Amino acid sequence: MDRHFLNGLGNGGPVVTEQQEKQQEQQRVNFVSGQIREQIETNRQLLEAAHRETRAVEQNYSDNASVNNYEADDTTDTIANIEEQRQLVARANESEMILKRQLDTMTNLAGSPYFGRIDIKDPGETTPESLYIGVASLMNDEKTEFLIYDWRAPISGVYYNGTLGTVHYPTPGGTQTTELTKKRQFTIRDGQITNMFDTNETVGDEMLQAALGQQNDQHMQNIVATIQKEQNDIIRDTTSDLLLVQGVAGSGKTSAILQRIAYLLYHSRASLNADQIVLFSPNRLFSHYISEVLPSLGERNMRQITLAEFLNRRFEGLDVQTLFQRFEDEQSQTEQQKAVQAVLESAASMQHVEQYCQSLTPNDIQFTNILFNGRVFFSADHILALYQQLPTNLHLADKILATKNALIKELKQRIKHEAKQAWIAEELDHLSDESMLALYGKHRPEEFDSEDAQIDYLSRRLAHRRLRIVYDAIYNNYFIDFYAQYGHFLQATPLAQQVTTDAWQTMMTAYRHGIEFHQIALMHCAPLLLLRDLITGSGQNRALEYVFIDEMQDYSVAALIYLKHVFVNAKFTILGDSEQALFKDIEAPQSLLHRLSEALAAKRPNLIALNRSYRSTTEITHFAKALLPDGDQITAFSRHGARPKVLIRYDHASADEALLAETKRYQATYQTVAILTKNAQQAKDVFQRLHTQTELHLLQDTDRQLPRGLIVLPIYLAKGLEFDAVIAYDVSETNYHERRSIGILYTIASRAMHDLTLLSIGEVSSVITQIPSDLMQIEHRVSKK
Numbered sequence: 001m002d003r004h005f006l007n008g009l010g011n012g013g014p015v016v017t018e019q020q021e022k023q024q025e026q027q028r029v030n031f032v033s034g035q036i037r038e039q040i041e042t043n044r045q046l047l048e049a050a051h052r053e054t055r056a057v058e059q060n061y062s063d064n065a066s067v068n069n070y071e072a073d074d075t076t077d078t079i080a081n082i083e084e085q086r087q088l089v090a091r092a093n094e095s096e097m098i099l100k101r102q103l104d105t106m107t108n109l110a111g112s113p114y115f116g117r118i119d120i121k122d123p124g125e126t127t128p129e130s131l132y133i134g135v136a137s138l139m140n141d142e143k144t145e146f147l148i149y150d151w152r153a154p155i156s157g158v159y160y161n162g163t164l165g166t167v168h169y170p171t172p173g174g175t176q177t178t179e180l181t182k183k184r185q186f187t188i189r190d191g192q193i194t195n196m197f198d199t200n201e202t203v204g205d206e207m208l209q210a211a212l213g214q215q216n217d218q219h220m221q222n223i224v225a226t227i228q229k230e231q232n233d234i235i236r237d238t239t240s241d242l243l244l245v246q247g248v249a250g251s252g253k254t255s256a257i258l259q260r261i262a263y264l265l266y267h268s269r270a271s272l273n274a275d276q277i278v279l280f281s282p283n284r285l286f287s288h289y290i291s292e293v294l295p296s297l298g299e300r301n302m303r304q305i306t307l308a309e310f311l312n313r314r315f316e317g318l319d320v321q322t323l324f325q326r327f328e329d330e331q332s333q334t335e336q337q338k339a340v341q342a343v344l345e346s347a348a349s350m351q352h353v354e355q356y357c358q359s360l361t362p363n364d365i366q367f368t369n370i371l372f373n374g375r376v377f378f379s380a381d382h383i384l385a386l387y388q389q390l391p392t393n394l395h396l397a398d399k400i401l402a403t404k405n406a407l408i409k410e411l412k413q414r415i416k417h418e419a420k421q422a423w424i425a426e427e428l429d430h431l432s433d434e435s436m437l438a439l440y441g442k443h444r445p446e447e448f449d450s451e452d453a454q455i456d457y458l459s460r461r462l463a464h465r466r467l468r469i470v471y472d473a474i475y476n477n478y479f480i481d482f483y484a485q486y487g488h489f490l491q492a493t494p495l496a497q498q499v500t501t502d503a504w505q506t507m508m509t510a511y512r513h514g515i516e517f518h519q520i521a522l523m524h525c526a527p528l529l530l531l532r533d534l535i536t537g538s539g540q541n542r543a544l545e546y547v548f549i550d551e552m553q554d555y556s557v558a559a560l561i562y563l564k565h566v567f568v569n570a571k572f573t574i575l576g577d578s579e580q581a582l583f584k585d586i587e588a589p590q591s592l593l594h595r596l597s598e599a600l601a602a603k604r605p606n607l608i609a610l611n612r613s614y615r616s617t618t619e620i621t622h623f624a625k626a627l628l629p630d631g632d633q634i635t636a637f638s639r640h641g642a643r644p645k646v647l648i649r650y651d652h653a654s655a656d657e658a659l660l661a662e663t664k665r666y667q668a669t670y671q672t673v674a675i676l677t678k679n680a681q682q683a684k685d686v687f688q689r690l691h692t693q694t695e696l697h698l699l700q701d702t703d704r705q706l707p708r709g710l711i712v713l714p715i716y717l718a719k720g721l722e723f724d725a726v727i728a729y730d731v732s733e734t735n736y737h738e739r740r741s742i743g744i745l746y747t748i749a750s751r752a753m754h755d756l757t758l759l760s761i762g763e764v765s766s767v768i769t770q771i772p773s774d775l776m777q778i779e780h781r782v783s784k785k
């Protein structure tokens with residue numbers, strides 16, 4: 001195989017027909033597939049050898065580690081030896097992991113080695129060179145040439161971005177210019193080219209058509225073969241410290257950030273690993289849904305957490321209201337309650353926290369007694385006195401730290417004192433043999449000169465153990481009651497104009513009441529955590545490099561500010577679609593960027609808007625966008641299907657009948673069919689009525705996986721997900737009459753890839769009846785006569 005064949009198909013030679021060209025490309029695929037197979041074989045043998053090596057080293061390690069220390073004279077040598085062995089095991093494991101990863105990558109490449117080809121002619125060259133692009137790079141056996149370029153290589157950017165002609169691409173040495181003379185796309189399945197064509201577009205629609213026409217399964221797919229230009233801008237942005245992506249439903253926001261993570265990991269291999277990246281995802285189902293994308297690209301998954309999990313970890317012992325509960329509760333909120341919530345969740349409220357902390361006087365700090373066995377061990381007054389002795393010019397957090405250190409010092413003295421008390425002597429008398437043996441630690445009874453010395457030692461050890469609980473309380477800052485402190489903050493905060501004194505008072509009472517029952521509403525979380533962190537000078541994570549937040553419309557500005565405070569060194573990528581706001585009103589992307597840049601003190605903010613919707617058929621997208629007052633900017637991808645169907649029934653029995661018939665019809669064609677309801681109660685009701693008649697799964701917020709078959713779930717659990725067919729349950733005016741019904745119905749409609757039915761029990765919601773009727777098929781009447 002000569003180099004010209006490998007890298008110069010169709011370049012400069014005699015004119016070849018399309019058929020011949022396809023044959024030549026197929027030959028190249030065969031050649032590359034052969035190379036991959038060979039390399040897989042070699043790798044497999046290497047992996048087996050590495051595996052044997054690891055086992056041997058591990059065996060050796062466990063033999064050595066179990067040496068009886070008591071009998072060995074040279075314990076230090078043994079420890080050093082064990083440490084050396086441990087490192088050997090770690091290294092052997094790592095080599096095995098690397099080989100395994102290489103093998104996985106090759107296996108990924110085997111059936112479909114690449115999807116793109118670009119021909120480029122560098123300045124001064126006469127013939128172009130062909131580069132083939134796939135999910136990972138591959139060199140020939142001699143390691144002299146790239147058979148496949150990784151899609152993330154600098155030159156590969158040209159495939160996604162450039163149209164034919166002069167193009168530029170970044171390299172470590174600066175921007176390079178070259179001429180793009182050809183761009184070719186392939187679909188290769190099981191080593192056979194099934195589709196191939198040249199294009200001048202970024203990535204032609206034909207490939208995309210094929211990708212989007214497929215049925216959905218339990219996992220999201222990677223999109224590297226068909227990344228679109230704006231998505232590519234998101235993926236390859238390495239400079240912004242705040243990248244705000246505002247994209248309409250189904251525009252590929254989630255896809256783009258996952259490929260972005262793969263891109264960042266590739267480009268900062270030496271300095272960045274997957275553990276330094278965290279994605280805040282909307283729910284656990286979503287985490288599972290996207291979990292295969294990065295592994296399919298040969299990368300480890302980033303960390304994933306939901307806001308609820310994050311908050312629960314920080315509010316140990318408290319039951320934090322979830323987004324879902326809040327959504328449910330909000331349906332019965334008064335206007336004043338909404339106003340109070342808006343105030344607490346604003347950037348201004350976080351500023352108030354800062355100001356409050358700056359001007360906090362010693363007497364206002366809510367010091368609290370530290371108890372031990374039901375008695376006051378350190379009194380709040382004593383702690384205040386310690387605090388007041390400190391120099392006044394110290395920062396609040398430094399003073400708290402100094403107080404903490406002073407308490408720990410006192411505790412050490414008190415341990416000596418307590419060790420001499422009767423309660424310790426008594427406990428010592430009643431210790432079991434086993435506990436007593438443990439209390440000796442590394443000493444042995446015969447080592448002591450006298451019984452007194454022995455008892456002294458044991459008493460101190462026991463007192464130390466028993467008072468550990470006090471140490472932990474000091475260490476964890478339990479000498480300040482942060483819940484009371486926050487209550488004090490609420491009391492001290494100037495009342496916002498839009499809020500009445502009564503409403504504020506009611507909120508404070510509800511807050512205190514909640515705390516008594518170990519509960520806290522979401523709106524209090526960000527200000528309270530910031531307050532606690534500022535007072536204690538803790539709570540920050542400096543190691544994280546990238547934070548991704550999906551579905552940002554569900555986060556308050558206060559929550560985002562808090563996350564920025566926590567992940568102080570991280571670059572933020574925030575994705576959202578204000579149209580899908582389940583909780584808030586819609587906001588224009590530019591003004592949002594402005595507001596966020598200010599709130600998060602971003603130095604290099606960037607906004608990328610995605611207006612093309614890929615998920616749904618043209619008909620579904622046209623219907624969904626018509627629901628929105630400002631949906632004009634949304635463009636549909638041209639892939640056709642049936643118009644959404646609106647079914648109207650006037651009683652539950654006939655509605656259930658229609659629902660069943662519709663699910664049967666969809667299940668005959670599709671893999672994933674979902675009934676989406678407005679809230680959890682409705683999902684439960686549907687489940688209870690139908691599960692005896694058809695196999696149906698009810699999903700709840702504790703679920704982590706999407707089961708196969710027909711499912712019913714409230715819309716907030718379906719955030720970020722997609723289904724082949726969706727049935728929106730009860731889109732009647734009674735069910736959807738408030739303003740925010742628009743966002744909810746839009747989110748429901750936009751979950752459907754191929755088919756959508758909306759079932760109304762009674763008169764249809766005016767959100768739907770106000771749109772042109774030719775966008776839907778109506779069965780029965782839209783309104784009662």
Ligand SMILES: Nc1ncnc2c1ncn2[C@@H]1O[C@H](COP(=O)(O)OP(=O)(O)OP(=O)(O)O)[C@@H](O)[C@H]1O
Pocket residue numbers: 208211212221223226227228231247248249250251252253254255256577614615719720721722750
């Ligand atoms: N460039 C692309 N090539 C192939 N498929 C794509 C592309 N962009 C998006 N898609 C597909 O479109 C669907 C929607 O993408 P994704 O879930 O990333 O959108 P989203 O903007 O996060 O949606 P939403 O906000 O509605 O949850 C997915 O099935 C995804 O695979």
